[in-house]
Amino acid sequence: MLGLSQQEIGRLLGVTFQQIQKNERGTNRMSASRLFEAARVLGTNVQFFFDEMPNEILVSGRRHIQGVSDGPLPDYQPDPMVRRETIELVRAYYEIPERKIRAQMVNTIRAVARVHTATDGSGRPRRGRPPKKPSGTAQKT
Numbered sequence: 001m002l003g004l005s006q007q008e009i010g011r012l013l014g015v016t017f018q019q020i021q022k023n024e025r026g027t028n029r030m031s032a033s034r035l036f037e038a039a040r041v042l043g044t045n046v047q048f049f050f051d052e053m054p055n056e057i058l059v060s061g062r063r064h065i066q067g068v069s070d071g072p073l074p075d076y077q078p079d080p081m082v083r084r085e086t087i088e089l090v091r092a093y094y095e096i097p098e099r100k101i102r103a104q105m106v107n108t109i110r111a112v113a114r115v116h117t118a119t120d121g122s123g124r125p126r127r128g129r130p131p132k133k134p135s136g137t138a139q140k141t
Contacts, residue, residue: 051084
């Protein structure tokens with residue numbers, strides 16, 4: 001993910017790689033201050049560690065915390081620039097040494113995004129003829 005081994009992360013945080021393994025698996029809990037320190041040492045933010053956590057875990061976990069209201073979670077949209085996926089994409093992009101190829105990749109991604117936004121509502125790209133207009137709105141020729 002960040003290109004570091006568990007041993008390297010453990011060394012940076014002052015713990016053993018076994019402790020890192022236990023934290024990754026959820027066997028041992030990590031305090032908020034330790035999580036903050038890990039984010040700082042790894043050059044990211046705390047949200048990075050939660051980017052791929054399923055929403056049902058976030059919601060169910062919140063119910064067990066004393067003093068937290070039972071109301072709905074606020075509609076929070078994390079900054080896409082700090083997501084794990086974005087960081088990995090940017091790192092891979094800059095591993096491409098040729099500037100022209102990087103520019104072509106950007107154009108390709110933009111084209112795919114345009115096709116994705118032009119869907120029929122089912123998530124699939126529209127194909128064939130455009131949808132028929134309702135009767136009474138025929139175009140004059």
